[in-house]
Amino acid sequence: MRGGESCVQKAAPADQLKPRTGAPPAAAGGETPSGKARGDRQNLVRYSLNRPDERLYAALDLGTNNCRLLIAAPTRPGRFRVVDAFSRIVRLGEGLSSSGKLGEAAMERALAALAICAQKLEGKRFSGMQLIATEACRAASNGAQFLERVRKETGLRLTIIDRETEARLAVAGCSSLVGRDTDGLVLFDIGGGSSEIALVDLTKRRSGRLSDNIVAWTSLPVGVVSIAERFGGRDVSPESFEAMVEAVSELLRNFEGADRLKHVASSERFHLLGTSGTVTTLAGVHLGLRRYDRRRVDGLWLDRQHVDSMIRRILSWNFDQRKANPCIGEERADLVLAGCAILEAIRRQWPSERLRVADRGLREGMLSEMMARDGVWRRKRFHAAARIA
Incomplete structure (x- = not known):
């Protein structure tokens, strides 16, 4: 399958990631804000802060139902250590099947979640960053306009990926379970x-x-x-x-x-x-x-x-x-x-x-492919490609 290289962003300076005004602050220690949402299941997990010499990679997936972010650093071949994570149910595609476009309430929910993601990314330098949107933005008549609004309000530049790339990334993210x-x-x-x-x-x-x-x-x-x-x-x-x-x-x-x-x-x-x-x-x-x-x-x-x-x-x-x-x-x-x-x-x-x-998928696939593409494991005398466990 073809790659999604056009979605990859290299090291983003902190001033390019502007949190949305009035967005709730990100919790300390890599926790997401507390809440009842099943989608916020990472909110009780603490992640270690990154070490000064670590290379960081970020993967964000804005789907029809969820908004998810993963920040990680490579460790051994095909593996990485999670530095921070965030997941929230936003129901961006609510009503899309009948109206053909994203609703205002749904976009506001997604923007609030993306503002938290922007705060988590702010102040860090990344060797690779991939920020994607999937079916809701692909199918909606106002999907591209919404992503432009996301850029203006949060500083995050998301790319809509095609379905073939989405399938490939899902496979890449689950390779260690095969x-x-x-x-x-x-x-x-x-x-x-x-x-x-x-x-x-x-x-x-x-x-x-x-x-x-x-x-x-x-x-x-x-x-x-x-x-x-x-x-x-x-x-x-x-x-x-x-x-x-x-x-x-x-x-x-x-x-x-x-x-x-x-x-x-x-x-x-x-x-x-x-x-x-x-x-x-x-x-x-x-x-x-x-x-x-x-x-x-x-x-x-x-x-x-x-x-x-x-x-x-x-x-x-x-x-x-x-x-x-x-x-x-x-x-x-x-x-x-x-x-x-x-x-x-x-x-x-x-x-x-x-x-x-598998409680993993697109984000893990994006991280694995970015790290393999950069040869981060080769530099440690490891094979760059993620191995099948």
Whole structure:
């Protein structure tokens, strides 16, 4: 797949990052401001301040539902140490499917989150910085105008990436979760406005970069926000849930590359790999977590029975019961079943006994590619490319 080099920004002087007037201050020690949002799950994690001699890289992903920032420094081959992080649900794509444009309230929520990101970036010098926007800004008639407003009000220059680049970055971000005993996998990223799917064939000579082994990919023009708005996300019956699944399945049936892993799909060395709020939520519910814990979720294996059970369980809950679950919460209660429907359609298209959960994705992919491109690990006598763990 083609790269997204045009999105990369080199060391940004502090005076180019101007916080929005009146924005809430970033909390000390790498914490995000406290809040009830499930999207703010980093807010209880403290990160170490960067060392004077470290090279810093920043990756920001403004999606249809979330705004996420990650600042990191390279360590060993294909690895990095997180210096700071931020994540917030902003629902930028709210109402987009019906109006065709970003709403004022949604843009204000995104601007408030981006102002915090700008504050976290201010005063630091970066060897690489990649700030991207995805489906909401791609699809909205006023997406480009909104990003110009972002530049004027926060100083952040975001670039809208295409769907192919988005799929490639998702694969790159999850490479360390793919073992050497894997022959093939379907990696999927269920977003707010689109869902990226990549088929990875590892039966031939492996490239050091997992994304080089992609044999087919597609981007579905549906995500948790758009599906929930179309079918209703608050009150979901088994019948409306099945209608959601069928709508996504119809899109998948038109994917010409869907059978490119047919030679390994029935093998024990094939599995699904999901990176999205949907699969991490399912994992949290499965584990019975009272508070979301990334360390327990990222890399977790779920078998077919686990996933079936979790989907049935969440489908049996009403809106208030979903809202009361600590791994779902109020801000995901009307979206989680839409995500489950997309997941179920993917599972029917590529049946697998195993699903691995990834609490990582575009930001990690951007960081890995920037560091590899700069050869930061080579300078330490390491191979520059991120290795498959």
